[in-house]
Amino acid sequence: MCEFCIKHGEGKKWYLQMKNYAEELLHEELSSAQKDIVKAKTRLEWNLRFFENFTMAADSRFSKTQDESEDTPSSSETSEVQRTEHEILEERKVIHFGQVLPIEDVEKVIDMVDSITRMPCGCRFISTGKTDKRYCFGLGVDKWGILGKFPDAASSLEVLDKKEVKRIFREYDNEGLIHSIWTGVTPYVIGLCNCDRDCMAYKLYIEKVGTPYFFRAEYICQIDWDLCTGCKSCMSQCQFGAQFYSSALSKVYIDPSRCFGCGLCRATCPNDAIKLVPRHKEPEAADIWLRNVPR
Ligand code: SF4
Ligand code: SF4
Ligand code: SF4
Incomplete structure (x- = not known):
């Protein structure tokens, strides 16, 4: 919290x-x-x-x-x-x-x-x-x-x-x-x-x-790679630079240390691959409330 x-x-x-x-x-x-x-x-x-x-x-x-x-x-x-x-x-x-x-x-x-x-x-x-x-x-x-x-x-x-x-x-x-x-x-x-x-x-x-x-929000977003097709639609929605594309895997990855938990990326996903989870459940994000990480 x-x-x-x-x-x-x-x-x-x-x-x-x-x-x-x-x-x-x-x-x-x-x-x-x-x-x-x-x-x-x-x-x-x-x-x-x-x-x-x-x-x-x-x-x-x-x-x-x-x-x-x-x-x-x-x-x-x-x-x-x-x-x-x-x-x-x-x-x-x-x-x-x-x-x-x-x-x-x-x-x-x-x-x-x-x-x-x-x-x-x-x-x-x-x-x-x-x-x-x-x-x-x-x-x-x-x-x-x-x-x-x-x-x-x-x-x-x-x-x-x-x-x-x-x-x-x-x-x-x-x-x-x-x-x-x-x-x-x-x-x-x-x-x-x-x-x-x-x-x-x-x-x-x-x-x-x-x-x-x-x-940051009390949540972060995570992507289920079994559902992600790598279409990159979600990437245009993120205003916090938290998403990265792996060309080797053809998947998008959300960096928990950068995610502000706005949840906006979910709206663009055609496969319902992005889920909101409580921030405290992700060790890499749990204690990050303020710091902005420059790209
Ligand atoms: S929840 Fe917000 S900050 Fe996190 S990846 Fe999605 S759009 Fe970016
Ligand atoms: S809605 Fe307008 S006034 Fe309120 S924080 Fe956003 S930009 Fe600022
Ligand atoms: S919008 Fe959904 S399917 Fe497309 S890259 Fe993002 S998470 Fe993967």
């Missing part, structure tokens, strides 16, 4: 613990150490600031320039130049951190919450300037969800029913968008994301091999 499961999961996966979605967490006064790091007295204060500066900045009607935006992966990166990677990482884990989720666990999360709101994608606004990308889904345990907390933004937010959200996530799964879950002052869970290479966290962490923004 990842560090968040140990600290915040009480024997379960941390994102499947109802207490981490509780409204009380939003209003509770933060410790002085947390206040110093997040620059807010409560989680609500931080989340409102994040929502206004990052999420709503990506909506053309509320749009700020990128220079005005705070709490974004890119702005925090530049202010972090003087600190060690360990210090940056530990602060990120307190403020806003994610974990990759396969579709099965996304669906469990959707079943747990009462309200799901589709929102503009702050990263794609920063990386592409586009204001019409809506791949973020805010979660709430009351029927008012995100809308109740941010009534001024109601016109640009879509509250969707669970069946529709599951349909959309399955569609994104087939398209190869990586699902992830995020905290807004840990362990409070704020939302589910669907990311590609325009994601700022992906760019800075995976592409540039920078300080991590998210944990």
Whole structure:
């Protein structure tokens, strides 16, 4: 289990613990150490600031320039130049951190919450300037969800029913968008994301091999070579460089030390040869949660 499961999961996966979605967490006064790091007295204060500066900045009607935006992966990166990677990482884990989720666990999360709101994608606004990308889904345990907390933004937010959200996530799964879950002052869970290479966290962490923004999933994928015909369809789906082709064997191999467990490669396999297995069952992957291995 990842560090968040140990600290915040009480024997379960941390994102499947109802207490981490509780409204009380939003209003509770933060410790002085947390206040110093997040620059807010409560989680609500931080989340409102994040929502206004990052999420709503990506909506053309509320749009700020990128220079005005705070709490974004890119702005925090530049202010972090003087600190060690360990210090940056530990602060990120307190403020806003994610974990990759396969579709099965996304669906469990959707079943747990009462309200799901589709929102503009702050990263794609920063990386592409586009204001019409809506791949973020805010979660709430009351029927008012995100809308109740941010009534001024109601016109640009879509509250969707669970069946529709599951349909959309399955569609994104087939398209190869990586699902992830995020905290807004840990362990409070704020939302589910669907990311590609325009994601700022992906760019800075995976592409540039920078300080991590998210944990790997609690799983990895493995290929059954009795079923694999070596068609290579799965290889185009992997955004983490975890798959290799053996021309001698005409098979694809998943390197457990590189696999982030997104599970996306399964959707393209015509032979159902790829299986998701718990990370802890594969010794080569069991203790790897953060490190990105450059190719
Ligand atoms: S994490 Fe993904 S979906 Fe969320 S804002 Fe960034 S790119 Fe968009
Ligand atoms: S090999 Fe691992 S990281 Fe790559 S797509 Fe499959 S599950 Fe995701
Ligand atoms: S898509 Fe399936 S059959 Fe094709 S190479 Fe990948 S694991 Fe093998």
